[in-house]
Amino acid sequence: MAETNFTPRVFSGVKPSGGITLGNYLGAFKRWVSMQDEAYENTYCVVDLHAITVWQDPDALRHATRETTAALLASGIDPARSTLFNQSQVPAHAELGWIFNCVARVGWMNRMTQFKDKAGKNAEKVSLGLYGYPALMAADILVHHATHVPVGEDQKQHVELTRDIAAKFNHDYKVDFFPIAEPVIEGPGTRVMNLRDGSKKMSKSGESDMERINMTDDADLIAKKFKKARTDPEPLPETLEALDGRAEARNLVDIYAGLSDTTPEAVIAEYAGAGWGRFKPALADLAVAKLAPISSEMSRLMDDPGEIDRILAAGAEKAEAVAQPILEKTYDIVGLVRGR
Ligand code: AMP
Numbered sequence: 001m002a003e004t005n006f007t008p009r010v011f012s013g014v015k016p017s018g019g020i021t022l023g024n025y026l027g028a029f030k031r032w033v034s035m036q037d038e039a040y041e042n043t044y045c046v047v048d049l050h051a052i053t054v055w056q057d058p059d060a061l062r063h064a065t066r067e068t069t070a071a072l073l074a075s076g077i078d079p080a081r082s083t084l085f086n087q088s089q090v091p092a093h094a095e096l097g098w099i100f101n102c103v104a105r106v107g108w109m110n111r112m113t114q115f116k117d118k119a120g121k122n123a124e125k126v127s128l129g130l131y132g133y134p135a136l137m138a139a140d141i142l143v144h145h146a147t148h149v150p151v152g153e154d155q156k157q158h159v160e161l162t163r164d165i166a167a168k169f170n171h172d173y174k175v176d177f178f179p180i181a182e183p184v185i186e187g188p189g190t191r192v193m194n195l196r197d198g199s200k201k202m203s204k205s206g207e208s209d210m211e212r213i214n215m216t217d218d219a220d221l222i223a224k225k226f227k228k229a230r231t232d233p234e235p236l237p238e239t240l241e242a243l244d245g246r247a248e249a250r251n252l253v254d255i256y257a258g259l260s261d262t263t264p265e266a267v268i269a270e271y272a273g274a275g276w277g278r279f280k281p282a283l284a285d286l287a288v289a290k291l292a293p294i295s296s297e298m299s300r301l302m303d304d305p306g307e308i309d310r311i312l313a314a315g316a317e318k319a320e321a322v323a324q325p326i327l328e329k330t331y332d333i334v335g336l337v338r339g340r
């Protein structure tokens with residue numbers, strides 16, 4: 001396969017569009033951190049250009065970009081071992097995004113479920129950027145020649161589109177230039193659900209704050225949110241299969257497994273027969289134990305935004321050193337004259 005010719009390189013991104021949730025942490029950040037210990041070059045990006053596909057207040061966007069960076073650092077992303085930057089500081093991303101707007105087909109975009117969900121009945125009123133979003137995401141990945149993309153389950157279709165764009169580019173220009181990147185979707189936390197409705201994913205932008213855990217929530221709030229989390233009247237069963245059809249119960253078991261680095265099977269083995277009065281406080285204690293050190297490190301980092309900006313700027317320089325030559329080569333392949 002084509003990807004064997006490429007350096008194993010991880011790329012992933014997170015939008016600075018509000019607070020960071022437990023879904024981001026369990027579905028993405030934890031895996032990003034552990035990949036630093038594996039045989040990859042790692043590049044992690046705060047995708048501010050993706051954030052503005054829906055309206056962002058400029059001051060709130062600046063704050064969210066720094067806070068998201070602080071969350072990544074506090075979770076264990078090490079700028080000495082990984083490249084950490086914000087997307088808009090490396091123009092090659094947006095430039096390759098344009099080329100991919102000319103490779104991706106309208107029919108492919110029309111199949112993107114995230115666009116359909118976000119646009120809803122309002123598809124005429126949303127930005128053109130929201131529609132083109134996945135082509136920019138493909139550019140993020142491919143301008144770094146990334147081979148592996150660790151994401152939550154909701155991003156799987158976008159990574160598949162990235163593969164289609166790479167394959168079409170390679171085919172149309174008769175080259176073997178872009179890798180066919182693999183999604184990495186592993187572990188119990190790849191689909192953390194809304195605490196109030198187990199059929200919806202936990203997101204930054206849901207209507208009620210009670211439906212999500214934010215990385216900045218304090219111990220009391222975390223305990224309250226789990227206590228009020230929707231469940232059913234049954235205790236935890238003896239087997240994982242018996243949780244089928246109990247989406248909210250399954251979600252809390254998965255969250256427990258993600259936070260304690262174990263499997264849902266092991267959680268069920270430990271808590272078989274337990275009622276919510278026992279399980280929910282245990283879950284809240286575990287969440288507080290895991291999240292409190294991260295949130296206090298985040299607030300320490302946020303006391304010095306200048307330092308965060310310096311980390312992002314240094315990361316952008318490293319990212320540009322990889323991305324710019326790949327962009328130049330792409331222009332060459334496409335036939336764009338570059339006389340300077
Ligand atoms: P976003 O906040 O949409 O930019 O997402 C950043 C990363 O977090 C992506 O890899 C998402 O798939 C992941 N993610 C976001 N929400 C969840 C969730 N509820 N469960 C699992 N992963 C998530």
Ligand code: TRP
Pocket residue numbers: 011012013014015047050136137138140141149150151155158
């Ligand atoms: N679309 C991703 C999300 O909403 C964020 C993202 C942008 C991304 N570019 C990326 C993820 C490249 C992985 C690789 O979560």
